[in-house]
Amino acid sequence: MKIITGNPGTGKHTIAKLISRKLNLEIIDINKVAINEGVFKKNNGTLDVDVDKLKKIINKKDSENSVLVGHLAPYVISPKNVEMAVVLRKNPYKLQSTYKKRKYTNKKSLENTGSEILGIVYYDTIREFGREKTFQIDTSNKAISFTAKKVESIFKGNKVKEDNVDWLQLVFKKRDMRKFFPY
Numbered sequence: 001m002k003i004i005t006g007n008p009g010t011g012k013h014t015i016a017k018l019i020s021r022k023l024n025l026e027i028i029d030i031n032k033v034a035i036n037e038g039v040f041k042k043n044n045g046t047l048d049v050d051v052d053k054l055k056k057i058i059n060k061k062d063s064e065n066s067v068l069v070g071h072l073a074p075y076v077i078s079p080k081n082v083e084m085a086v087v088l089r090k091n092p093y094k095l096q097s098t099y100k101k102r103k104y105t106n107k108k109s110l111e112n113t114g115s116e117i118l119g120i121v122y123y124d125t126i127r128e129f130g131r132e133k134t135f136q137i138d139t140s141n142k143a144i145s146f147t148a149k150k151v152e153s154i155f156k157g158n159k160v161k162e163d164n165v166d167w168l169q170l171v172f173k174k175r176d177m178r179k180f181f182p183y
């Protein structure tokens with residue numbers, strides 16, 4: 001299985017659609033699978049994805065010609081089924097305006113910008129699938145076609161050079177730590 005992950009708003013679905021057409025891959029959208037299979041559990045009034053149940057379902061899918069898409073990817077597939085994983089990254093200031101447009105609550109927005117600044121999805125992807133299989137791509141200020149080409153090259157097995165990402169330093173320099181981490 002090929003993987004596209006990253007926080008919400010980083011460009012996963014945009015890139016997955018282009019790549020799936022180009023390389024003739026089937027998109028497995030983690031959120032859609034969770035909804036279709038009804039694998040949720042209640043967590044003080046909100047619904048959370050039941051990751052253990054989802055993992056069983058996703059590991060049974062045909063991994064040969066598929067791309068798995070979603071921010072939960074590091075937690076819902078066994079490493080043995082993973083060929084390579086692309087983690088899309090995006091400037092937290094840009095994400096903030098994307099979340100505003102998507103009408104995320106303040107809490108949901110801060111959770112996701114905080115996760116992006118700390119690089120949690122990237123860290124977890126490396127921890128689960130290994131350094132060799134993981135590629136980080138910064139989509140901020142990049143054309144969609146440029147990012148799609150890079151991901152295509154990675155999925156073809158090329159050892160593409162990763163982007164450097166240090167949002168923590170950026171936010172620190174702009175003295176916005178309190179804004180992104182108010183509690």
Ligand SMILES: Nc1ncnc2c1ncn2[C@@H]1O[C@H](COP(=O)(O)OP(=O)(O)O)[C@@H](O)[C@H]1O
Nearest residue numbers: 007008009010011012013014139142143144147
């Ligand atoms: N280089 C890029 N790669 C992917 N998406 C990009 C890029 N630059 C801008 N975007 C835009 O980012 C937005 C969020 O993309 P989307 O695919 O919905 O993200 P996700 O599926 O991760 O939530 C879209 O409006 C998309 O057009």
Ligand SMILES: [Mg+2]
Nearest residue numbers: 008009012013
């Ligand atoms: Mg999406």
